[in-house]
Amino acid sequence: MGWLFMRSLGGHATLKAYLDDQFTYAREDRRSRVLASGLVAMRTYYAAVEHVTVSTGAREVWALGLPGPIQSPRPGGLCLWLQGHGGIHGPV
Numbered sequence: 001m002g003w004l005f006m007r008s009l010g011g012h013a014t015l016k017a018y019l020d021d022q023f024t025y026a027r028e029d030r031r032s033r034v035l036a037s038g039l040v041a042m043r044t045y046y047a048a049v050e051h052v053t054v055s056t057g058a059r060e061v062w063a064l065g066l067p068g069p070i071q072s073p074r075p076g077g078l079c080l081w082l083q084g085h086g087g088i089h090g091p092v
Contacts, residue, residue, distance in 0.1 A: 016039045019037070023049050029055065031052050032049060032052075045065070049064050
């Protein structure tokens with residue numbers, strides 16, 4: 001567990017757009033994209049993320065939750081801070 005602090009959104013217009021982009025990518029062997037997401041009360045970011053293995057077409061969709069608090073951008077100050085938690089929780 002730890003904290004992530006940032007001073008820039010890397011050119012993204014909103015915090016939600018920045019976070020969506022962090023989980024969207026394409027590589028030779030796999031790709032990932034955010035199917036749907038929401039930023040609830042500037043406290044928690046939720047997303048449904050799709051991973052596709054290019055060679056087989058195998059698709060996996062998983063849920064992501066990032067607990068806050070998340071701060072709005074401030075000139076010259078912190079714009080994003082998240083508390084990170086380790087661990088993967090799957091079906092029981």
